[in-house]
Amino acid sequence: MDFFATGILSVLILALVWLFRVKNSRKYRLPPGPVPLPFIGNLTKLQKDAPFKSFLKLSETYGPVMTLYLGWQRTVVLVGYDAVKEALVDQADDFTGRGPLPFLVKVTKGYGLGISNGERWRQLRRFTLTTLRDFGMGRKGMEEWIQEESKHLRLRIDTFNGKPFDPTFLLSRTVSNVICCLVFGQRFSYEDKKFLHILNIVSEVVNFISSPMGQMYNTFPWLMEHLPGHHHTVFKKIEEMKDFVRMKIQEHKETLDPSSPRDFIDSFLIRINQEKDIPTTEFHLDNLVPTVLNLFMAGTETTSSTIRYGLSVLIKYPNIQEKIQREIDSVIGPGCCPSMENRKSLPFTDAVIHEIQRFLDIVPLSLPHYTLQDISFRGYTIPKDTVIIPLLHSVLKDEKEWATPWSFNPQHFLDQNDNFKKNPAFLPFAAGKRACVGESLARMELFIFLVSLLQNFTFSCTEGPDSINLIPEYSRFANVPRRYQIIATPR
Structure with a gap:
């Protein structure tokens, strides 16, 4: 009783x-929005397998700026290129806050680059961008690392001898090795068991946060903490990843030469030593571990998934694959390694890669922003502690910005003379002061890896092009492409 x-x-x-x-x-x-129910807010109005589609539908009634309650959390959703650009670019200072996504808060305890705000975020972002550039991100040195890794990828694909294989973890290993060179100062063998185990955890984490259980945790974390479920296993596995990072940091400490930093971790450790007597410093191990984890996970899964999705697109549309190969053959030829200098001479290839990113729409909800104070926006007042969702899905599929938003169409990035053209609504990396810090690295990887693959192989599958379904397997936090056994026929 x-x-x-x-x-x-x-x-x-x-x-x-x-x-x-x-x-x-x-x-x-x-901003206007549907009336919320107690406790659950407007959750009943959201499509469970793809909530971003529900936001798009609701905007037809409530407009491009609308208020919803996701459980207890007051949320303002921005729909369409105009609204998203006005917030993230035109009012960038007002929208720099990062939402306290419960899953990430638990993993990082509020530390690191990804989830932080204020002075911590400013110091870590400035340091991260500068350090990654120093080690070649977006420059010739990084290009050479990617070219070298593309050779390892091609050699591994050769071992399949034209037989079907699942490229998922092979591409994860390839892409992850690039960020590992930047962060850890080393690449790992494709057979390294510890490396493979960590990559399996990365894949499991992304699948979890894109699942209904992950969505439930982010909506009702206080309830989920007291219920049994797979989320507890996921958090334990993330601790394994953090232990791996701590091990690498310890190895760096033991071999550190302050006059010659080898990578991101070395640079951070040097900064820790330089500011050890500054009470307000943000350079300490509590910030280093989650920042390395942020870079490692973000630098692995999104790019490898995009390349894998790109191969599925090219298998589904063999005429596009053939046209790319003709362009590559005429510009680069069979023997030379692709470089970023080739991109301006490969407009159709460049257009297809951009369209792959647009069509996949890898993070449809973006990472949530957060109001750190009351904000005036389009005549509304958005109170402090409101989650802001810039709906990137609505930007990449905006019918005012794209001729055929729901079809795969490389002409979106080609002018009447078939020269490459930019589109301001191409925002797969978000925009403004919280845009992805690894954007230039990801662009370089996508271009060099895909061009190298198509230069050396023709891709197909045993069931034929019609068997390829480009609708993602999971569509919540991230759009996770479906997995297929593919065939790489040497050219």
Whole structure:
């Protein structure tokens, strides 16, 4: 009986808190939106397997700036290129806050580049961008690393002798080795068991946060913490990844030469030593571990998934694959390694790679932003502590910006003379001050790896082009492409 009474009292308290929260919101001129239900807010209006589609549908009623409640969390969703650009670019300073995504908060405890705000974020972002550039991101040195890794990839594909194989983890190993060179100062053998184990965890984490269980955790973390489920296993595996990073940091400490930093970790450790007597410094191990984890995970899964999706697209549209190969043959030939200098001479290839990114729409909801103070936007007042979702899906599929947004169409990036043309609505890396720090690296990897693969192989599958389904397997936090056995025929 006491337990029953306690339960009733808890529900009443929660109801009162909810009513107070909703009533308090009414003093602001919030953007319009559907009426929320107690506790669950507007969750019943969201499509479970692809919530971003529901946001797009709701915007037809409530406009491009709308308020929803995802559980307890007040959320403002920005729909379409105009609204997203106005917020993230035109009012960039107002929208630099990063949303406290519960899953990432638990993993990082608020430390590191990805989830931080304020001075911590400013110091870590400035340091990360500068350091990655120093070690070649977007420059010739990094290009040579990617070219070298592309040779390892081609040699591994050769071992399949034209037989079907799943490229998922092979591409993860390839792409991850590039970020490993930047962060750890080394590449790993494709057979390295520890490396493979870590990559398996990365894949499992991405699949989890893109699953209904991951969505549930981010909506009701306080409830999920007390319930059994796969999320507890995922968090344990993330601790294994953190232990791996800590091991690498310790190895760096033991061999550190302050006059000659080898990689990102060395540079961070040197900065820790330089600022050890500054009480307000953000350069300490609590920030180093999650920042390395951020770079490692983001630098592995998104790019490798995009390349894998690109191969599926080219198998589905063999005429596009053949046209790319003709262009590569005429510009580079069979023997030379592709370089970024070739890109301007390969407009159709460049257009296809851009269209692959647009069509996949890898992170449809973007990473959530957060209001660190009250914000005025388009005549509305968005209160402090509101989650902001810049719906990148609505930008990459904006019918005002793209001729055929729902079809794969390389002409989106070609002018009437078939020269490459930019489109301001191409924002797969987001925009503004929170845009992806690895954008230039990812662009370089996508170009060199895909051109190298198509220069040396023709891709197909045993069931034929019609068997390829380009609709992602998971579509929540990330659009995760479907997995296929593919055939790489040497050219």
